[in-house]
Amino acid sequence: MMTGAAARFRRLMMLLPRAASVSRLSLATLAMELDCSQQEIIEDLQALTDRFDEPGDEPDAIGVLIEGNNVAVRTNHFLRPMRVTAAELCALEVGLAVLEQHADAHEAEVIAALRRKLTRCITNLPQDHLHAGVRAGAPAGAGIHRGVVSQLRTALRRRVIVTLEYQGPRDALPTARRVQPQGLLLHHGSWYLSAWCERANGPRLFRCDRVVSVAVTDERIERSEEFDPLTVLHEGRPLNPQVSSSLTLWYSPVIARWIAERDGRPVEPDGSAIRTMPLADREWAIRHVLQYGPDARILAPDDLAHEVVDRLTRMANSLVTLG
């Protein structure tokens, strides 16, 4: 990140065109627009005017007047901002590539056209290649139908109801759900839609990789609650709100350090980890514990631990049958 003269130069290249575009501008406005302090602006401008050297032969000197809380700038140069740099374009490009991952065909075309427009706004310098292709983002995994996330973004912008074709983890077929989107949450590589579900008549979370399609309606949402992602996170996991019981798990020393790294909590003296978490879905709990094989087991509730044994017994028997 730039500091010192470089940061001040960049700031001045924004400050000068803005201040010179009007007869005078308040320092507070400039500071807000440039996301810096008023003192920094004053120091930047003073650096241009408080000269310790002899004036040059350049007749187009920059005139600065700081009067009370206002500033006026007179200059023939820097009346437009500098072009976007390759580094700045690359930062936007990372974001555009992320949006493109889940875009439908139409949005992908718009993104491609936007890229072409942005390249007309950048500087071209020999060192630009140093920025190209060295940063990337893929925050969400594969498995989301193209267009689902972009349609949901559209609905959130317009504040309208959508109809989801949704197939929950136990649904044999997708079913239609009319929902009022409240927010989108990206958590551990998965997108979740938080919405008011008209069928359930309550708030629900929908994993976007289980949404088969989205139809955006023209019906406006009347509810006006602010989306707070913390309301859908329970012990750091996105869960539906109706959680009443808890689950206690033991993780062997082989995998406990991953668990401890993720939740920032300590391991037991023998290197294992014991964690208690909300039990929102028994099937989820079984899948969760089985993904660790013999390195995890359910300590409570007892009936769920028995269910895991029953399930494994059936699995073992069927494997014997299959040969």
Add this chain to the structure above:
Amino acid sequence: MSQSLKLQRWIDLVSALLARTQGATLAELVHLVPGYRTATKSTSRRMFERDKDELRRLGVPIETAGDEGAADTRYLIAPGKFYLPYLSVATARGRRAVRRIDRYGYRALGECEFTDQDLALLADAATRVISFGDPVLTNDAQLALRRLLVDLPSSELHPTPATSVQLAAPRANDATLASLGDALLRRKQVRFTYYGIERHETEHRTVLPYGLAFTSGHWYLHALDPSRGAVRRFRVSRIQGVETNPKSPGTEDFAIPASFRLHERAISVPPWQLGEESPEKVRVRFQGANGLIRAARRLGTSTSPEDDTVEFEVRRRDPFLRWVLSFAGDAVVVAPTTYRREYAALVERTLQQAKECLT
């Protein structure tokens, strides 16, 4: 004080070059830029060369006509390559054009037209990048938006509301990300200590950074590890004590091979697809077609939707078998035989462990 002097020199130099269509020689610039005049001839040349390089790094397109360093070489900045084009917005309600400046250097600037959908995408792209928490990317994305906001209506540059990105814990350290980003751009070798969680060991690594990528909530450094002869990825939150090679700071230690494609490596994939091992083809039979299974099937390939078996490319056997196990009987490995046997053994071991727990 020295910072202000440098800033004055830079502004004077850029002003002088913008004002001259034919540019200026260094001898002329010495008269035009007071900061050079007070120095000796050799010092003023060194100052100018350093200023020129630093300004180019800041995005100022200083061009050279003639041989670098020759007395008659002219330096110039074309206003059309320096100033941002005029930006206008076309929406369903009409076109909003920006006021053009009727002066030398500004009349010939081009124009670029954006739509309201472009602006929404730009705002979302910048917001998404900022949410990843890398201070360098955040700064660059904010600066880009700020430049574009000069002409574009700020009311149209709002990101989609109520969209939140939760960073996975532990977060990458800001200073570590900044150091790695700096070394990456300067193509300098870095040395750091790395906690390898699988082996539960901390060790020194010396690598050539090829890219930084945000994948599934974490930042990863993709770098060539010469001791292993391969590009490896390192989770940035497990990196400590980054030291950039201090030798020859102005020169690049390496070049990133043209065949390296960060976006092909920076993909969010299941743990069993990670690693350098050659992939093996494994067939899994799924039972049922609920949402969970449909999502799982999309990670592999099947001959038809009716086919109940799906083929996966697997690089790491153990995580894959545990993933299949997590379907609690709705998925079973059918081929190859080695995988099938190991899967059966895993089911048996897990069952014995679960039973012991009950007793």
